[in-house]
Structures are given as structure tokens and as C-alpha cells.
Amino acid sequence: MTEAPESLNFLEQIIAEDLANGLAPDKLRFRFPPEPNGYLHIGHAASICLNFGLGKKFNAPVNLRFDDTNPTKEEQEYVDAIRYDIEWLGFQWDKECYSSDYFQELYDWAIELIKQGKAYVDGQSPDLIAEQKGTPTTPGKASPFRDTSVEENLDLFQRMKEGEFEAGTYVLRAKIDMSSPNMLMRDPLMYRIVRKAHHRTGTEWCIYPMYDWAHGQSDYLEQISHSLCTLEFKPHRELYDWCLDQIYDNNKLRPKQREFARRNLSYTVMSKRKLLELVQSKTVAGWDDPRMPTISGLRRRGYTPASIRKFSELSGISKRDGVTDVSLLEFCIREDLNKTATRVMGVLDPVKLVITNYPEGKEEMLVAENNPEDPNAGTHEVPFSRELYIEREDFKEEAGSKFFRLTLGQEVRLKNAYIIKGESVVKDEKGNITEIHCTCDLDSKSGSGTEASMRKVKGTLHWVSIQHAIKAEIREYDRLFLDEAPDSHEGKDFMEFVNPDSLKIIKEAYLEPFLQEAKLDDKFQFQRLGYFTLDKDATSERLIFNKTVGLRDTWAKQQSQPAQQGNKPSQPSKGQPQGQRSAINEIQKISKKYTNLSGDKLANAKASIMNLAEGVSYEELQPLFNTAAKKVGTRIGVMITLGVLLNKGLVRNSEIDAFIEAGLNDKNELLAEEAKAIK
């Protein structure tokens, strides 16, 4: 009977509260308000999924509104791209709106404000106006135009509209409060003159409203109930409300602005300006370069709409800014593709394998399962013959017992084919392996049901038949930046962290012929390698596949651990290394619950700490002197450890004395006791 308590994010809670306080459910309406000045990225996807998700959850319409009040930056190209991306993500908007649809209403309201003495035309230079604004800590000064008469303001504003003045000569300002602690309330600009054709209104207007005068009013006109934006707009809320106050009619719904944290992804940047810089500097091939965090880039890379929606869902919504690890995004796409991608075989770094006991000239078609996760996915045929390619790294002449691949004298299975045994290698004069010779157990054909075919072997390799293989270009991508948060370093430009090896092109890889028929949106798993999708540059003569993401690879992980190779950007490693625990960590762990113990258990804990303390250095211990007073257990553990170190000849210093002194004076008897013992 009791439902699992559904956990709402803070915005859903606000909406639920409004509903509980009497807001009619059919009044709910949301909007996604992009400025058409760039392409959508994964951060926008969070906002899209939030707004459209809310619409779905509360059964409310969601408008798509292009916030197009600045013709110097905005273009139809972006409008089209944004529309496409949202639909591709799987969302449908109710009304398609444009701020520019409201230019007339906005203008009329501005006239009203002037008439009420709440707005004035300012003819000063931008510099002067900025100077008069003051600073966050010092109040601003009134403009000499602040007290211009209503009639004169009306006349000036009219002439602004009619194009009598040059761009930059006059602006309309709201008359609010030049000494407000909120800089945005210091007589903000409402209108400026811009001499540029607008992508929708053409040259009809030469004055354009600013964001603050347009956004809330647009929400109001569309009767948006909840206007959700990112954190940096928080200070705008006061102005948003002020603007609404000027025009608000009690019979209508009053929109409410609320703010949430934007979604950042590790190892990339997310601002349109920086993405544009990557494009313009030719660091990437375009907005839809598969390394870009744009929706179009992710799409080209092979990400699915479902995976991006899942990512947004798992990331959640909050008011605290942070960086979400790309591993979550990768998890989402693997999860989706594992269930849907067709399994195929392709060899990226080939070495020739000859099956010496397989008849020359013979070829046979073998059956390959399209997707083991989906019994209804069917099968396809794959040609087999005496000479194959296998992956170079799948063979070692001599290998340890942990190598589950082909070695001399060992058996492995060729996926969907036969069990083979490595026999000998052919090398060139430099000692490079040019051919591997093996024999195969002709009774072991996969799916034949013979006893031989059921045999357990150490590993399974993917392969292609040389004579049947088709060639293709493969593009593998690595993270675009070497740093987890490339734009978070003061004094360093994010471009310094660009990963020079983010793109690896394999000009000639060998694929099974089934792939000749691949179409643009098809998703494949190249078995044991990863997920791949056809690139839009591909033609039937020249196939090109993008690697979306690799399979999880515990083998590669093991390999790179001891060597600690620097060729792959290492995982973020803040704090303690995981998996192993040092003595000091162990002491902390035991100490934590120290005060809950008594009798034998207490004695045992103390003994363990003293024992572990033998392996602790002063450098490790010293930082723990700052342990919060309330973490008594930890401080006791530190005190005991300190005692052991002092016993071993550690020289006292002021830090140590201070720590002991604090312990002596502590309310906790156990701590005071330990302190006394080493005083």
C-alpha cells in the first residue's frame, strides 16, 4: 500500500508545492529557450530533458522558444540545427515561438513604462554608462538623462525606432535603483539600436530588446508557469520579477523563474564560445566532429538519443555546480548498444594466420549470431577460408598463463568457426612476425553440436577471411582534452590542454563482407573491440567507420597497471588510491568507531593501531593533527600512533605538543588518557 517514496528533484518539488497550493494542473507549461547562435551540446540536452521530462511527468505542454533578440549573432542555420537536434533526441514541442514574435508587444510595453516615468532614453557612450554603474561594492551614479521629461523620452524613443540615430548612440533604460546591491537593477538597458537585418523580422526593426526585457515578458505572453534556467541567471531573477511587475495582470498566470546547475562533462568544455574556438581554430573538423560534446557530434560518433536521455536522467538536477565524469556517458551508450548493436567481426591491426590443414581453395559460409542479447535478432553468414587475418595483439609466441589468446602450442577458438592450435611463425629479416601457422580441429565447427565443438578453450578470437574481407577506414577517438576540467585553470587557456592524439585514423582495416551493406544509422559491435557506426563521409566505395566507444576491457586495464604507461590519459586520481589501503588509512578506519568499543574489543583495536603505527611515517600522520574536534575516535587513533612514533625516537615539535595539549584538555576521557600517556 505504501508506495516507494518517489524522490523528486528540487524543481519537481517546487512544482508539486505549487500544485498543492492551488495551481491548476492544466496551467502548467514549460519552455526550452535556446538562443540560435550555436549548436546544442550535451549540457543543453540536460535542460531539454529536464523541461520536456517535466512536461511528460506533469502532462503539460512545452514550448520551443528561440531567444532571438540579438541579430548580430543569430542565424537561421542554427534555428534549423536546434530544431533537428531536439526532435532527434525524441521530444516534441507544443508551440514553436520566437522572442521576435513579441517585438511589437515589447515595444508597446516600453512606451507604457516611459509614460509612467519608469524608463528613459540615455544618450551617453557605453563607457560612460558602464562607469556610472559603479562596482559591486560602490553604488552607481545617476545618468544626466535620468530626469528627462516623459514627452522628450517618448520623442527620443520614437526616433530611435524610426532609425534616426546611429547604432550605439542611444539606449532605453529602466529607471530602477542606481545604488542597488544587485548590479542588474542599476537602471538596466532595455533597448539598443542594432543596424543588422534580423533572420525573421528583416529590417523591420532597428531597435532590439535586451534579454531581461524580453525573456520574462515572453514567458508571460506564452503563459509559462515555470521558467527554468541555469544558475548564472539567479541575479537576473530580481529584474525578471521587476519587469513582470510592470505589466502583470492579476487574471493571468505569473511565470516563476527558478535556477539549476548546468551540466559539465569531464575532459571537455561546454561553452558555445569555446566550442566555436575549437571549430574556428580547426582543432576539430566542425561542430559535428565526433570528438565534440555537441548533440550533432555525439550523433555522428554513434551515440543514440536514448543513451543521452539516460545520461541526463542519471546525472540528475541540483543547484550545485560540478563535473560529471564521462564514464557515466560511456556507461549509458554501452548499455544501450549492447542490447541493440549487430555483432560483426573486423580486424584493425592485422597479422596473417594460415590454417595449414584446411584445404587450399576451400571456402565455407558460417553462421554468426547478430546479437546474443536478443534471440530475435537473427543471424548472418560469414565466409571462412584457409587464410585469415587476426588481430596482431591476439598472438604471442610465448605468454604467461593469464594470456587467454593464441600462443604456440595452445588452443583457442575462432569465433563462430573452429578451434585452432598455434604451430609456428614466419618472420621477416627484422624478426617481425609475418605469418602465423596453425592447425585446426575440423570437428570443432561452431554450432555443429559435436563433442569437439563443445570443448572449453582458453579464449576466443575474432578474425576475417583475407580473400573475402572488405577494406575500410576506421576513426578512433580519445578524449579531446588531457585535463579533467580544461577551462578551470586560472591563468591557463583551455586550449593548452588539447589532446594531440584525440583522433587516430586506421586507413586500412579489414571487415567481414556483411558490412558492405551498412547504412548511416546502423550500429555495430565489432566483437571484442567496441561499438562502431558508419560516418557520414563514407561512400560505398570508401567505407568509414567511427568508433563510438570501446567495450569495457578488464584485460587492457590489467596490462596498463603495472607498466603505468603514460600514453593514455590516466583516470582522475584525486585523494587516496583505491583498492589498497595504507597503514594510516587502516588506522583511521579502526579509530573511527573506537569510542563505541569497550572491553576486549577496545583492547584489540588499540593493539591493532599500535601494530599498524609501526608502518606510519610522521609525514603521513601530521595532517591528521587537524582532524575535527568532533571526530574523537580518529584523534585517539592519531594520539596512539603518535605515541608509537615518539617511542621510536620521533623528535617532539610544536605541532606535536599542540596536538597533545588539545587532547589533554578534551572532554573525552579516552582521548585525555591517551594524551596523558605520552605527555
Next chain:
RNA sequence: UGCCCGAUGGUGUAACUGGCAACACGUCUGAUUUUGGUUCAGAAGAGUCUAGGUUCGAGCCCUAGUCGGGCAACCA
């Protein structure tokens, strides 16, 4: 020097509004496996920024600090 916002495992979020700090990713074991994938079972990892206070009881409420972020575009 002002105003606003935030702070919970390595990361992202929860904690039904004061009651045993949970979930996911990641990490590590083990089992299964014709993908070193998937799946399954398990583990480690948090004294909830600090110091006080209210309370039988505080991640949550109050006070004061600390740290981080935002705010002075004719951008949105």
C-alpha cells in the same frame, strides 16, 4: 569592501522535510560465458566543510566562520 548561491564516498545525485546516510557510475573480488563483452553474486570506499547552539535525537533547524562559484556586456 558589497550582494547572491552552494558544500553528503573518487564522480553525479538521494535521504519521504528532525529518526540506522541510500542509489548509480567508477574501483576491486568471485561465478557464468564461443566477445577478457554481457549477466550474476559480493566487497571496499562517507563520521555529511569547521566551531558552537536548539533537541531524547541534527546531513536536515539556528548562529558564526571556512572554502568554492556567480554578479560591474548596447550578450543570452
